[in-house]
Amino acid sequence: MADDRRGGVTGASPPDRELLSAADVARTIARMAHQIIEKTAGADGVVLIGVPTRGTVLATRLAAAIGGFGGTTPAVGSVDPTLYRDDLRRRPARPLAGTTVPEVGLDDALVVLVDDVLMSGRTVRAALDALGDHGRPRAVQLAVLVDRGHRELPIRADYVGKNVPSARDEQVLVLLGETDGRDAVLLRRGAGGPRTDEGGAR
Amino acid sequence: MRHLLSVTDLDATAATGLLDTSDRLKQALLGREVRKLPTLRGRTVITMFYENSTRTRVSFEIAGKWMSADTVNVSASGSSVSKGESLRDTALTLSAMGADCVVVRHPASGAAHRLAAWIDRDSAATGTHTAIVNAGDGTHEHPTQALLDAATLRERLGSIAGRRIGIVGDVLHSRVARSNVFLLATLGADVVLVAPPTLLPVGVRQWPCRVGSDLDAELPALDAVMMLRVQAERMHGSFFPSAREYAIGYGLSTARAALLPEHAVVLHPGPMVRGMEIAPEVADGPRSAVLAQVSNGVHIRMAVLYHLLAGAQQ
Amino acid sequence: MNGTANDLLIVGVRPYGEDPVDLLVRDGVVAEMGPGVAERHGRDADGGAIDMVRLDADGLVLLPGFVDLHTHLREPGGEESETIETGSAAAALGGYTAVFAMPNTDPVADSAVVVEYVRRRGEEVGLVDVHPVGAVTVGLEGAKLAELGTMARSAAQVRVFSDDGRCVNDPLVMRRALEYASALGVVIAQHAEDHRLTAGAQAHDGVVASRLGLAGWPATAEETVVARDCALAREAGAALHVCHVSSARTLAVLRAAKADGVRVSAEVTPHHLLLTDTVLSGYDPVHKVNPPLRTAEDGAALRAALVDGTIDVVATDHAPHAAQYKDTEWAAARPGMLGLQTALSVVVHALVEPGLLDWRGVARVLSERPAEIAGLPDQGRPIAVGEPATFALVDPDGVWTVRGATLASRAANTPYEGMRLPATVAATVLRGRITARDGRVARHDEGQGTP
Numbered sequence: 025m026a027d028d029r030r031g032g033v034t035g036a037s038p039p040d041r042e043l044l045s046a047a048d049v050a051r052t053i054a055r056m057a058h059q060i061i062e063k064t065a066g067a068d069g070v071v072l073i074g075v076p077t078r079g080t081v082l083a084t085r086l087a088a089a090i091g092g093f094g095g096t097t098p099a100v101g102s103v104d105p106t107l108y109r110d111d112l113r114r115r116p117a118r119p120l121a122g123t124t125v126p127e128v129g130l131d132d133a134l135v136v137l138v139d140d141v142l143m144s145g146r147t148v149r150a151a152l153d154a155l156g157d158h159g160r161p162r163a164v165q166l167a168v169l170v171d172r173g174h175r176e177l178p179i180r181a182d183y184v185g186k187n188v189p190s191a192r193d194e195q196v197l198v199l200l201g202e203t204d205g206r207d208a209v210l211l212r213r214g215a216g217g218p219r220t221d222e223g224g225a226r
Numbered sequence: 227m228r229h230l231l232s233v234t235d236l237d238a239t240a241a242t243g244l245l246d247t248s249d250r251l252k253q254a255l256l257g258r259e260v261r262k263l264p265t266l267r268g269r270t271v272i273t274m275f276y277e278n279s280t281r282t283r284v285s286f287e288i289a290g291k292w293m294s295a296d297t298v299n300v301s302a303s304g305s306s307v308s309k310g311e312s313l314r315d316t317a318l319t320l321s322a323m324g325a326d327c328v329v330v331r332h333p334a335s336g337a338a339h340r341l342a343a344w345i346d347r348d349s350a351a352t353g354t355h356t357a358i359v360n361a362g363d364g365t366h367e368h369p370t371q372a373l374l375d376a377a378t379l380r381e382r383l384g385s386i387a388g389r390r391i392g393i394v395g396d397v398l399h400s401r402v403a404r405s406n407v408f409l410l411a412t413l414g415a416d417v418v419l420v421a422p423p424t425l426l427p428v429g430v431r432q433w434p435c436r437v438g439s440d441l442d443a444e445l446p447a448l449d450a451v452m453m454l455r456v457q458a459e460r461m462h463g464s465f466f467p468s469a470r471e472y473a474i475g476y477g478l479s480t481a482r483a484a485l486l487p488e489h490a491v492v493l494h495p496g497p498m499v500r501g502m503e504i505a506p507e508v509a510d511g512p513r514s515a516v517l518a519q520v521s522n523g524v525h526i527r528m529a530v531l532y533h534l535l536a537g538a539q540q
Numbered sequence: 541m542n543g544t545a546n547d548l549l550i551v552g553v554r555p556y557g558e559d560p561v562d563l564l565v566r567d568g569v570v571a572e573m574g575p576g577v578a579e580r581h582g583r584d585a586d587g588g589a590i591d592m593v594r595l596d597a598d599g600l601v602l603l604p605g606f607v608d609l610h611t612h613l614r615e616p617g618g619e620e621s622e623t624i625e626t627g628s629a630a631a632a633l634g635g636y637t638a639v640f641a642m643p644n645t646d647p648v649a650d651s652a653v654v655v656e657y658v659r660r661r662g663e664e665v666g667l668v669d670v671h672p673v674g675a676v677t678v679g680l681e682g683a684k685l686a687e688l689g690t691m692a693r694s695a696a697q698v699r700v701f702s703d704d705g706r707c708v709n710d711p712l713v714m715r716r717a718l719e720y721a722s723a724l725g726v727v728i729a730q731h732a733e734d735h736r737l738t739a740g741a742q743a744h745d746g747v748v749a750s751r752l753g754l755a756g757w758p759a760t761a762e763e764t765v766v767a768r769d770c771a772l773a774r775e776a777g778a779a780l781h782v783c784h785v786s787s788a789r790t791l792a793v794l795r796a797a798k799a800d801g802v803r804v805s806a807e808v809t810p811h812h813l814l815l816t817d818t819v820l821s822g823y824d825p826v827h828k829v830n831p832p833l834r835t836a837e838d839g840a841a842l843r844a845a846l847v848d849g850t851i852d853v854v855a856t857d858h859a860p861h862a863a864q865y866k867d868t869e870w871a872a873a874r875p876g877m878l879g880l881q882t883a884l885s886v887v888v889h890a891l892v893e894p895g896l897l898d899w900r901g902v903a904r905v906l907s908e909r910p911a912e913i914a915g916l917p918d919q920g921r922p923i924a925v926g927e928p929a930t931f932a933l934v935d936p937d938g939v940w941t942v943r944g945a946t947l948a949s950r951a952a953n954t955p956y957e958g959m960r961l962p963a964t965v966a967a968t969v970l971r972g973r974i975t976a977r978d979g980r981v982a983r984h985d986e987g988q989g990t991p
Contacts, residue, residue, distance in 0.1 A: 104250065104254065107251075107254065107263045107264070107265040107293075107532075108263070108264055108265070112265065112536045112537060113536070113537065113538050114538055115537060115538050116537040116538055117227075117532060117533045117534075117536045117537030118537070119243060119246060119247065119250075120246070120247050120250035120251065120254070120532075121250070122250060122253060123250070123253050123254040124253070125257070153264070154254075157258060157260055157262070157263075158258060312864070312867075312868060313868065313869050313872075314867055314868065332869065333871075334869035334870055334871035334872060335742070335752055335753035335754050335823070335870060335871065336752065336753075336754075336823030336869060336870045337869040337870075339822060339823045340823055340824075340868070340869050340870070343822070343824070344867075363753070364753050364754075364871065365753035365754075365755070366752055366753030366754075367753065401753060404751070404753060427749075427750030427756075428745050428746055428747070428749075428750050428756055428758075429746055429747030429748070429749070429750035429751060430750060432747045432751075433751075
């Protein structure tokens with residue numbers, strides 16, 4: 025979960041490799057915002073739903089960027105997929121994150137689900153189930169800052185900030201100013217720290 | 227968390243974690259048409275009530291169902307319990323049938339502790355695990371009631387630490403009072419008990435709370451007041467002379483409720499004896515959180531089931 | 541002088557823990573005692589054993605056999621928990637040579653028929669003198685006096701009467717019982733508990749019980765009955781024995797009454813000497829007992845009172861309960877705990893090791909005073925030539941771990957499960973006959989065997 029990653033930054037060797045700098049992150053978010061405007065014809069009727077914690081931060085930033093680039097500023101919400109996960113029993117009960125559905129609701133909206141890292145696809149699967157319990161969107165698209173491969177389910181992102189081919193035992197750490205004090209994406213080599221798949225990342 | 231037997235199983239972090247989970251669950255279900263989460267699919271929750279309590283039993287049952295657990299109700303009458311089967315045999319039978327959780331209400335203090343001990347001894351041999359939730363044991367504890375009270379107080383007051391909370395009435399026979407005193411103290415509240423001396427336990431001076439005798443003197447400084455049930459049988463046990471005299475000294479009348487600060491909340495675990503314990507105008511008035519307690523009860527019990535059953539066995 | 545198979549030679553034993561001597565026992569009586577007795581009798585010319593039972597007791601402490609004024613043997617009626625046979629075995633293994641069997645059996649021992657049955661079964665088993673205690677009131681119901689005279693004059697020769705388990709609560713009934721008993725020369729042993737103050741009580745009325753939500757048994761329920769009974773005994777000129785004193789508050793009452801010349805004696809149980817109500821936190825009913833375990837302060841006061849004589853004796857209140865009566869929720873469990881095989885060790889642990897009591901003191905509280913209170917002429921006697929050879933041989937350096945399952949009682953409800961306790965009973969001798977040795981009982985019909 026979030027704390028694992030923050031803890032990791034201050035953790036011991038080996039040194040982390042920076043995949044994206046703060047400037048890269050800003051540029052990537054801007055590019056993704058443009059792509060969303062383009063693909064959704066002005067983002068009209070779009071609702072951005074973040075997967076907590078950093079997916080929600082990204083969704084908020086994307087919404088601001090979309091508005092800033094002349095699109096319709098989308099409503100932002102978040103959906104915690106934890107209660108829908110298929111791997112709950114693999115580790116101790118985890119704390120739940122917030123779920124907030126925008127007042128416009130999800131029915132007939134074009135929902136763009138936003139997450140920081142896409143790996144196995146299980147989090148997205150759970151988030152899709154959670155979304156379905158909150159309404160019936162016209163369509164759902166997926167935006168991720170980093171796609172590191174290793175998919176275990178037939179899930180594909182519509183908007184990808186950066187593809188990062190990585191080994192399973194590596195960790196991809198997404199840092200955002202709101203939650204971590206600075207923006208960056210780091211790659212951590214295998215040894216040390218819990219193996220980070222999407223489950224561990226929540 | 228293996229079982230929930232007593233609020234002393236919870237430190238401040240664990241208790242706050244349960245309250246947070248409860249809030250999140252409430253939020254996740256807010257405004258939804260389908261109030262069903264898949265979280266506990268395939269898990270079996272058995273409620274075993276040796277005392278009647280529609281309120282608590284239904285609350286646990288709804289909590290389980292909303293998380294897709296299979297819930298089964300066993301009541302003492304009409305089951306093998308009434309044929310003289312011991313609590314131990316009943317519990318081991320249910321455990322052997324694969325119950326993931328047994329929610330137990332029993333008139334004997336410590337019954338939930340005994341169940342947990344028997345089941346742990348048994349599961350050490352079989353490698354299974356059944357979580358026990360104490361839904362009220364004699365005059366000992368009722369942890370989920372205290373948790374739902376805490377959730378309600380936090381919701382209404384914004385915080386619990388540093389708040390002054392009065393608990394009024396039959397503390398001696400109240401499992402709700404015991405659980406609340408110790409949980410609220412863990413969460414940093416300043417708890418005051420007000421009761422006739424006959425209804426205070428001998429050891430109360432060692433509890434993490436203060437004991438007051440004059441309700442009127444305490445009320446203006448309280449952030450919340452929790453009125454306890456006075457059971458009918460107490461009226462015949464010489465604990466106090468009459469219902470009328472009790473109401474004069476310890477009932478929350480309209481006039482007395484007016485002594486509370488503007489923001490103060492009134493709680494009652496129910497069922498209420500209107501008139502004697504609490505005036506109807508107060509019970510139904512804007513300060514009353516009685517119905518919020520009931521709805522928070524479902525979310526708290528969902529949170530407890532979630533923490534006990536959703537994760538890996540520890 | 542050659543011995544016979546009925547002779548017993550005890551070699552190198554230390555009476556009351558003092559200088560070692562040898563004892564020659566003949567016909568159940570100490571025939572010779574002193575250094576070198578074994579040299580004169582123990583070996584033939586070739587150094588071989590002659591036809592005589594020999595107990596090599598090097599370093600063992602020799603005490604008069606223990607007398608328990610308060611035992612529940614459960615027979616008749618409660619044989620799933622204990623029988624006179626299993627209870628006698630437990631007694632012999634615990635160093636006891638006489639026990640007083642409480643009358644709360646089914647049927648209640650409130651008639652000559654039942655007390656004679658108990659006495660006879662005890663004699664058949666033959667491991668310990670089983671003295672039935674007769675009920676004070678019919679059916680232990682506290683209303684109508686039982687036939688005390690008939691029981692006293694029966695073959696069972698009942699000398700102690702008690703409604704133990706219940707209090708003779710009605711002051712008038714108690715007064716009549718004491719008055720009536722005074723003419724018979726028997727003792728009324730009172731279970732002091734004002735039932736009106738203990739309705740529904742489950743544990744000591746204190747901090748622990750109030751936190752656990754267990755209804756309280758206030759010390760005042762004991763104190764007030766003892767005060768009342770002392771006043772009644774004074775007026776009646778009767779002998780009153782107070783069972784299982786549990787509270788420090790009762791001690792002041794006893795001191796005042798004794799100073800005032802009231803014929804009152806009192807007992808304390810091993811568990812009240814050692815255990816406190818803090819062990820209740822897990823709700824394991826093995827700790828449920830009546831009167832309840834109380835506080836550390838009570839325990840300290842009881843130990844001091846035993847030392848200063850305010851309390852006369854240690855009595856076990858040995859109360860076996862089969863698992864189905866104990867492995868339940870607290871409120872449903874029956875009160876009581878095993879005591880016969882652990883009493884000595886608890887007394888050594890709680891009183892001898894801290895230096896509060898020496899071995900002569902142990903002899904006083906476990907043997908001499910109880911025999912005196914009950915008027916037993918051949919128990920609790922001095923260790924001397926011409927006295928009955930009725931002994932407990934104690935290994936003061938022995939250490940053992942209590943396991944309920946391995947105790948001789950049919951039930952296993954010991955509160956000391958898993959505890960390591962000091963002092964073991966190496967042998968028990970009843971009128972010259974070994975009844976227990978090295979943790980095994982010697983059956984009546986097995987003879988002495990050859991060591």
